[in-house]
Structure formats: structure tokens, C-alpha cells
Amino acid sequence: MTKPGDTIITESPVYFGILQLARSLGLYVMELPTNMTTGIELEAVKKTLSANKVKACVLMSNFSNPSGSMMPNEHKKEIVRLMDFYNVPLIEDDIHGDLYFGSSRPTNCKTYDESGIVLCCSSVSKTLAPGYRVGWVSPGKFKKEILRAKLYHTISSPTITHEVVGNFLKNGRYENHLRKIRQILNRNCNNYINTVLESFPAGTKVSQPQGGFFLWVELDKKIDTSAFYHLALKHNISIAPGRIFSFQDQFSNCMRLSFGLPWTNELRESIRTLGRLAKSI
Structure with a gap:
């Protein structure tokens, strides 16, 4: 989806691992203003998309690292609409979504994605077993690109850890x-x-x-x-x-x-x- 020299947008402050990865890939990062309660500022997103050739947006919609912000549902709907309108892939890191303090799990941007523009990523690394490094992605319309990238980088995943986590999820113990x-x-x-x-x-x-x-x-x-x-x-x-x-x-x-x-x-x-x-x- 990107190549060296391309521009991506993120919230700011943003998890330093995303910055390091972007730099290693030769990407230019545009850091957009972020509210510490409601997340990335939508007006800044609109202005940036209309004035720049952006190849991807990377954000954490729920309990962002490091700010802890959570985008309201209306903001999530709007940012998905904007990404769809400008045809910019939204890479959503929802790794903390299950760690909510309220009565129900917050939605993610993927919930409002009808065109497949959102790639939603998550993992059990923050909730269950950090050492297993087991995660997943709901790739939307970018499945072929994700499978190709996985083939280049890892070929396949270790089956034992996936089996262990899968069984834990299947029997209901994960929710407890x-x-x-x-x-x-x-x-x-x-x-x-x-x-x-x-x-x-x-x-x-x-x-x-x-x-x-x-x-x-x-x-x-x-x-x-x-x-x-x-x-x-x-x-x-x-x-x-x-x-x-x-x-x-x-x-x-x-x-x-x-x-x-x-x-x-x-x-x-x-x-x-x-x-x-x-x-x-």
C-alpha cells in the first residue's frame, strides 16, 4: 500500500513503534493534532487529505498509546467516511479495545466500514500472552496485499501458539x-x-x-x-x-x-x- 517516499498521517502523540516502523520503511509521517480525550482532530484530517497525497492513515481509535484517548462513535464514522471518500487505507490498531472500563466494549472504526477501506489489527499481546506474539488483521479489500506481505516477512505463523490461544478463546475462559x-x-x-x-x-x-x-x-x-x-x-x-x-x-x-x-x-x-x-x- 505504501512505498518509500510516500506520506502517511497519524495522531500525535503517537506510539513510538509506529514512528520507528514508518522511518524504517522510508515513509514521511504527518502528525496531526490530537485531543487527549476524543482522539485525532477531524478538521485536521479533512484539511490534510484535501491538500496532500496521503497513502495511508494509522491510528488507535480506542485507548490510544500514549494518550489513552478514545474516539467517539460519530468521529469513527466520520473518519471512515473521509478515508473512503479519498480512497486512503485506514490502518486501525485496536489492540486495547477489550480493556474497557465501561459496561460494554467500544466499537472500532471497522464497525462502520462498508467498502473495505479499514484494516483492523489486534492481538492478545496486551490482554493475555505477550510472549506468544499472536495477532490478526481484518484486511478489508486489502487481503491480497496483506497475504503477500506476510509471505515476504514470515511465510507462515507458528501453529502451536495459535492453537493454544485459539483453544483458550473457544472455551470461554478468555472472557472471564x-x-x-x-x-x-x-x-x-x-x-x-x-x-x-x-x-x-x-x-x-x-x-x-x-x-x-x-x-x-x-x-x-x-x-x-x-x-x-x-x-x-x-x-x-x-x-x-x-x-x-x-x-x-x-x-x-x-x-x-x-x-x-x-x-x-x-x-x-x-x-x-x-x-x-x-x-x-
């Missing part, structure tokens, strides 16, 4: 597992948010994700989180500085925290330590 992990992550999220707001300097902003396991934290403009990262490491604490989620010079006072670890008093103290370090700058 998801219910438990969603409850744990929801509690973790609340604990993280409360501790950050209690411990960090006044004016610190924290995202309010409705699923997934990432928090986006915005600190005072004077704090460079790249330097803060090295300061935190001296205390055996790791953060993801905001700068790594963009090719542009932005988000330098932001950071991503993961609340995927089990909540403990030690973890609470680590967040409090981060807060004290932030106050000392």
Missing part, C-alpha cells in the same frame, strides 16, 4: 479473564491518578482514560521529561518521556505512565517519589 483484568486495570488507573494528583506539583494535568493501561501526564513547561527520565532512573523508576512519541519538537514536558503493574505500597511510593522530584525542579 478479561473481566478480571479490566477490574484490576480500572482500580489501578484510579489509584495512579489519585496518587499523581496528590503528589505532583499543582497544575499537573493527567488524562482520564476509559480503558487501556496508559496515563498521559503534562507537567509544568519548565520540566524537560527527557532529563526527568534520567533523574527518575537514579531512583530505579522508569517513565516514558513525551518527546519519544513524536518526530517533532513537542511534548517535552509530558510523560507516559503505565498502570499495568499490580498496585502495591511500593508502587505508590515510587509515584510519590516522582512527585517529589518534579517539585524539586
Whole structure:
């Protein structure tokens, strides 16, 4: 679908793995403004598609990494309409969609795809077995291209891990597992948010994700989180500085925290330590 020199659009901030992959493929990335609650800005998408030759759009519609944003259903419908109108493939990463905190799973962009313009990707890497590396794609009208790419890169998938995951999905145990992990992550999220707001300097902003396991934290403009990262490491604490989620010079006072670890008093103290370090700058 793309070749070196082509342009793709993404939300911003965006998962650094997408940026690294795009660079390795020789693609030019246009990072579009993103609301930390509702996801990529539709007006920016419209203007970019109308003024540029875009070959693909890559985004996470549910609980984006790193912001935790979730696109409203109307936004998902509209972005699918736009991609269909301009004939731009939408590569949707829905890997966190099953990790919702509400009463029902959010829809994805693929739900509203009638023409096959959306390639929806997901995996059990964030919900069940990271080491198995088992995932899938609903390719829409790009099935031939996906099969060709898979043949070039991997030829075939390991059958044992696929069989294990398939059996787990088939017997209903996966849904029980998801219910438990969603409850744990929801509690973790609340604990993280409360501790950050209690411990960090006044004016610190924290995202309010409705699923997934990432928090986006915005600190005072004077704090460079790249330097803060090295300061935190001296205390055996790791953060993801905001700068790594963009090719542009932005988000330098932001950071991503993961609340995927089990909540403990030690973890609470680590967040409090981060807060004290932030106050000392």
C-alpha cells in the first residue's frame, strides 16, 4: 500500500513503534493534532487529505498509546467516511479495545466500514500472552496485499501458539479473564491518578482514560521529561518521556505512565517519589 517516499498521517502523540516502523520503511509521517480525550482532530484530517497525497492513515481509535484517548462513535464514522471518500487505507490498531472500563466494549472504526477501506489489527499481546506474539488483521479489500506481505516477512505463523490461544478463546475462559483484568486495570488507573494528583506539583494535568493501561501526564513547561527520565532512573523508576512519541519538537514536558503493574505500597511510593522530584525542579 505504501512505498518509500510516500506520506502517511497519524495522531500525535503517537506510539513510538509506529514512528520507528514508518522511518524504517522510508515513509514521511504527518502528525496531526490530537485531543487527549476524543482522539485525532477531524478538521485536521479533512484539511490534510484535501491538500496532500496521503497513502495511508494509522491510528488507535480506542485507548490510544500514549494518550489513552478514545474516539467517539460519530468521529469513527466520520473518519471512515473521509478515508473512503479519498480512497486512503485506514490502518486501525485496536489492540486495547477489550480493556474497557465501561459496561460494554467500544466499537472500532471497522464497525462502520462498508467498502473495505479499514484494516483492523489486534492481538492478545496486551490482554493475555505477550510472549506468544499472536495477532490478526481484518484486511478489508486489502487481503491480497496483506497475504503477500506476510509471505515476504514470515511465510507462515507458528501453529502451536495459535492453537493454544485459539483453544483458550473457544472455551470461554478468555472472557472471564478479561473481566478480571479490566477490574484490576480500572482500580489501578484510579489509584495512579489519585496518587499523581496528590503528589505532583499543582497544575499537573493527567488524562482520564476509559480503558487501556496508559496515563498521559503534562507537567509544568519548565520540566524537560527527557532529563526527568534520567533523574527518575537514579531512583530505579522508569517513565516514558513525551518527546519519544513524536518526530517533532513537542511534548517535552509530558510523560507516559503505565498502570499495568499490580498496585502495591511500593508502587505508590515510587509515584510519590516522582512527585517529589518534579517539585524539586
